Amino acid sequence: MMDVTIDEFVRHLDDERGLAANTLAAYRSDLLQFEEFVRGSRYQGWDVPPKLVREFMSDLVNREYRQASQARKLAAVKALYKYLKTNNKVVNDPTTGLGGSPVAKRRPQVISTSDVERLLEQAADPSTPEEMRDRAMLETLYATGLRVSELVALDLEAIDAGFQRISLDKSTSRSRTVPLNERAGEALRVYIDDGRTKLPRQTDEPAVFLNHRGKRLTRQGFWLIVKAYASRARIEKPITPHTLRHSFATHRLQGEGNVREIQELLGHASSSSTKVYEELAREAREAV
Structure with missing residues (x-):
């Protein structure tokens, strides 16, 4: 069910922001990586403590991901939890207070x-x-x-x-x-x-x-x-x-x-x- 939630979130991004296909693919890839990390822990769903998100970020450092990649993955996780919290799919947002760049919001394209x-x-x-x-x-x-x-x-x-x-x-x-x-x-x-x-x-x-x-x-x-x-x-x-x-x-x-x-x-x-x-x-x- 966790991967289904990721697909729903990516569709939400597509509907609301009209992001490019490669951008949506990057979101999905980053979140599937986080999902795999969660599955490897003792937690069985998206309701996880902040400690687990910090451990995920530490794992990225240990695996020598570039800082830009670390920031992008954290931004994707933060965006996912904002969506989950807004739609009452989790009780708490474990990314609240964590550092990192927020997801860059593209201004909607409007014509006259x-x-x-x-x-x-x-x-x-x-x-x-x-x-x-x-x-x-x-x-x-x-x-x-x-x-x-x-x-x-x-x-x-x-x-x-x-x-x-x-x-x-x-x-x-x-x-x-x-x-x-x-x-x-x-x-x-x-x-x-x-x-x-x-x-x-x-x-x-x-x-x-x-x-x-x-x-x-x-x-x-x-x-x-x-x-x-x-x-x-x-x-x-x-x-x-x-x-x-x-x-x-x-x-x-x-x-x-x-x-x-x-x-x-x-x-x-x-x-x-x-x-x-x-x-x-x-x-x-x-x-x-």
Whole structure:
């Protein structure tokens, strides 16, 4: 079960920060090394004392790991325990008070409202089932701030009959209901009523968004879709599916939104994850 927790944490990092694949692989490798050390002790889970973490760090010194590698591994362990404590998976955080550099948080990549509009305009007049799907996905992601993993995991039953809200199941995400604006609701209605029925599909496939084989579209497949539309829109900044989630949060805070509201919409366990958008929104307002 410990390795399952590591996989969950790495997915969390991917969803929340959109880290590069090699960075995520490094986190996983470092944490698997720590897990192996814990398994070699008398402790059977993640609830371990600070002494064990210090012993792990001493072991790295004895094995002549470079200081940069030691700091990176400690940062990964500290980040894991912050996640575990926030989600009530451990009683105490054994890394509290330990030295070492905190995990470097990459500032979320955000594009301007005008860039978002240019991106959405590229999909505004769909003529094929695939284009209807693309428009629905782009509009929904920017209107709701869903994680990409949540978007592609949507089943038909998650969308209400009036196309006004989406209910997210706790088995695949943080359980919550998010509202749809008129544009996103209409894009979903057109796709589901007129587009999805024309795509190849398995008769029992519950997924909202289908690929050309009639199966659930993957995150990688959606990344290629976003990349293609961003290229058409001539958006100069690097853009990924996570960019629309980050932009949703920042733009809402530039307007009438508040941190608590955005925290609930994004499904953050702690407001500390949301406050970075408050800073980005303030900087954007000051730049006007």
